[in-house]
Amino acid sequence: MAHRLRSPQDLAGGLLISVIALSGFWLARGWEAGTLAAMQAGFFPRLVCVLLLAMGLATMVRAVTADGPVAFGWAWRPSVAITVAVLAFAVLLDRLGLVLAILALIGIGGFAGRPLRPAPFTALWAGLATGCVAIFSWGLGLPLQIWP
Amino acid sequence: MDVFANLWLGLGVSLMPMNLFYCFLGTLIGTLIGVLPGIGPVATVALLLPITFYLPPVGALIMLAGIFYGAQYGGSTTAILVKLPGESSSVMTCLDGHAMARQGRAGVALATAALASLFAGVVATLVIAVAGPPLAGIALAFGPAEYVALMLVGLIGAVILAHGSVVKAIAMILVGLLLAMVGTDVNSGQMRFTFDIPQLYDGLDFVPLAMGLFGLAEIIINLEETEGRGVSPAPIARLWPSLADFREAWPAAVRGTALGTILGILPGGGATLSAFAAYALEKKVARDPGRFGHGAIQGVAGPEAANNAGAQASFIPMLSLGIPSNAVMALMIGAMMIHGITPGPQIMTKQPELFWGMVASMLVGNVMLVVLNLPLIGLWVRLLRVPYAYLFPAILVFCCIGTYSLKNDVFDVITMAGFGVFGYVLKKLDCEPAPLLLGFVLGPLLEENLSRAMLLSQGDVTVFATRPISAGLLAVAAGLLALILLPNFRRQREVAFKE
Numbered sequence: 278m279a280h281r282l283r284s285p286q287d288l289a290g291g292l293l294i295s296v297i298a299l300s301g302f303w304l305a306r307g308w309e310a311g312t313l314a315a316m317q318a319g320f321f322p323r324l325v326c327v328l329l330l331a332m333g334l335a336t337m338v339r340a341v342t343a344d345g346p347v348a349f350g351w352a353w354r355p356s357v358a359i360t361v362a363v364l365a366f367a368v369l370l371d372r373l374g375l376v377l378a379i380l381a382l383i384g385i386g387g388f389a390g391r392p393l394r395p396a397p398f399t400a401l402w403a404g405l406a407t408g409c410v411a412i413f414s415w416g417l418g419l420p421l422q423i424w425p
Numbered sequence: 426m427d428v429f430a431n432l433w434l435g436l437g438v439s440l441m442p443m444n445l446f447y448c449f450l451g452t453l454i455g456t457l458i459g460v461l462p463g464i465g466p467v468a469t470v471a472l473l474l475p476i477t478f479y480l481p482p483v484g485a486l487i488m489l490a491g492i493f494y495g496a497q498y499g500g501s502t503t504a505i506l507v508k509l510p511g512e513s514s515s516v517m518t519c520l521d522g523h524a525m526a527r528q529g530r531a532g533v534a535l536a537t538a539a540l541a542s543l544f545a546g547v548v549a550t551l552v553i554a555v556a557g558p559p560l561a562g563i564a565l566a567f568g569p570a571e572y573v574a575l576m577l578v579g580l581i582g583a584v585i586l587a588h589g590s591v592v593k594a595i596a597m598i599l600v601g602l603l604l605a606m607v608g609t610d611v612n613s614g615q616m617r618f619t620f621d622i623p624q625l626y627d628g629l630d631f632v633p634l635a636m637g638l639f640g641l642a643e644i645i646i647n648l649e650e651t652e653g654r655g656v657s658p659a660p661i662a663r664l665w666p667s668l669a670d671f672r673e674a675w676p677a678a679v680r681g682t683a684l685g686t687i688l689g690i691l692p693g694g695g696a697t698l699s700a701f702a703a704y705a706l707e708k709k710v711a712r713d714p715g716r717f718g719h720g721a722i723q724g725v726a727g728p729e730a731a732n733n734a735g736a737q738a739s740f741i742p743m744l745s746l747g748i749p750s751n752a753v754m755a756l757m758i759g760a761m762m763i764h765g766i767t768p769g770p771q772i773m774t775k776q777p778e779l780f781w782g783m784v785a786s787m788l789v790g791n792v793m794l795v796v797l798n799l800p801l802i803g804l805w806v807r808l809l810r811v812p813y814a815y816l817f818p819a820i821l822v823f824c825c826i827g828t829y830s831l832k833n834d835v836f837d838v839i840t841m842a843g844f845g846v847f848g849y850v851l852k853k854l855d856c857e858p859a860p861l862l863l864g865f866v867l868g869p870l871l872e873e874n875l876s877r878a879m880l881l882s883q884g885d886v887t888v889f890a891t892r893p894i895s896a897g898l899l900a901v902a903a904g905l906l907a908l909i910l911l912p913n914f915r916r917q918r919e920v921a922f923k924e
Contacts, residue, residue: 290854294596314884316876318615332596352649363842367835383818
């Protein structure tokens with residue numbers, strides 16, 4: 278009973294937390310910890326990572342002692358589309374300007390849900406681009422590149 | 426009464442037509458800009474600081490204070506409508522405020538936020554007027570050991586407010602602390618977790634973190650749950666809070682105000698900590714804690730009152746000691762210096778009309794904020810009826826530009842994309858981002874004060890127990906921890922969450 282996996286979600290969570298803790302500990306390996314009376318840059322990271330590792334292990338223990346959801350899916354389409362869209366915006370903004378970066382952002386981002394038909398899409402693009410230029414560039418005076 | 430004579434003098438100053446106009450203008454611009462996601466009070470005040478150079482000193486300060494409240498309230502508006510916290514103190518408003526909006530109670534949530542803020546603002550202003558200078562002494566009585574104890578109370582409080590597993594909530598706080606370490610260590614100059622990326626030398630910024638964890642992750646989750654159709658909030662039953670809503674909300678607002686006024690005086694995450702603490706308190710005293718996170722009106726009224734009272738109270742150390750308790754107050758001091766005013770204990774005796782004018786303008790500003798925003802609620806609520814296929818690209822665009830505008834650097838936008846995915850992973854693993862954000866906000870203060878306290882006591886950990894305020898706070902922290910860990914309480918807690 279105790280050795281059966283009862284909550285894959287907790288196992289994954291515990292693993293993630295432990296990995297974060299261990300990589301934090303590894304990255305902090307070269308920093309001096311100092312003493313309690315004179316803490317150096319490495320003290321607090323190590324303290325936090327040790328505590329975090331303890332929490333990660335505790336979560337993994339829960340995975341075999343407490344019931345949790347059996348399976349959990351991963352929505353590839355929205356998560357990938359949103360991330361790629363935001364990254365595309367970041368890459369294009371300095372190169373092609375705000376108007377085209379917005380086109381890429383909402384064009385790719387649209388695939389996260391159900392993409393709009395061309396006419397409403399163009400209207401949305403025009404509206405958002407005009408609004409953003411008006412608010413951020415003219416209104417707030419941010420140095421934004423607008424056209425390529 | 427001396428205080429009333431002073432307030433009278435102040436009201437005389439702040440009700441002069443020109444000053445009234447500056448106050449109105451400040452609140453209006455502050456609200457409009459604060460509503461833009463990613464642009465919180467700090468950015469708004471910084472952006473608009475140059476405008477005030479041309480005004481007379483009193484007018485400039487009144488206008489800046491107006492911008493500050495406006496931006497703060499604007500941040501709550503986006504938190505409620507689209508679950509985008511513009512700044513750390515509106516993170517808690519996101520939880521129940523947005524849940525209310527999805528139930529068709531956005532108008533009620535917005536009105537509750539506005540009225541709770543008004544109440545908190547008025548009370549906190551009166552506290553400033555009556556007891557401002559003596560209260561500033563509290564800030565001075567707080568040494569490093571007291572701060573460490575206070576942060577522990579705050580962080581343990583964050584565990585209560587989380588749903589589900591206590592262990593995971595603590596883990597999230599620790600991840601937040603770890604993220605807060607990114608950047609150059611203040612004491613040694615050691616680069617930590619920077620991976621030789623120059624943009625990380627100054628540390629991560631709150632905005633891309635919060636926008637990713639809340640904004641982007643929320644869009645992904647919404648689209649997943651509805652298979653791409655997107656959420657449409659329940660039809661709006663009523664725009665204004667009913668009498669029953671009022672009855673539920675006002676005690677929460679009173680408690681939030683008290684917490685915010687006390688915690689806001691302390692330098693550091695005053696407004697943020699008080700919003701978190703108020704939420705935890707409301708959840709603790711509520712008869713049915715299970716409703717929290719699913720649209721409990723107390724979860725909006727408490728934190729909103731607390732963050733406004735906290736924001737207001739942060740003027741106390743600024744005006745009477747010249748100590749800025751947060752970034753906005755540092756900007757205010759900057760603005761005062763430009764006008765040739767040195768904040769500090771002598772400001773009240775040397776320039777009473779300035780000091781009291783500003784205190785009274787807080788009253789006027791809070792009233793104006795409500796007058797300005799109540800009619801706007803109808804407009805904001807209508808925004809929610811925009812189909813999600815149009816709404817979510819618009820949110821994406823505002824998230825991206827808002828984040829970019831912080832430093833005019835696309836690196837922040839990339840960071841936001843990364844935290845969007847991380848936020849989605851956390852949701853899948855049933856971990857909550859709110860404790861992570863609190864850890865992130867309090868991290869630098871905790872580390873700095875811990876090392877300072879240990880330095881002063883030469884490594885003697887008993888210092889936390891021997892200093893009375895710190896010992897008292899630690900007792901509170903231990904009590905909270907015991908409450909969480911007590912099996913009986915825990916069983917109740919789990920039952921409450923299953924409902």
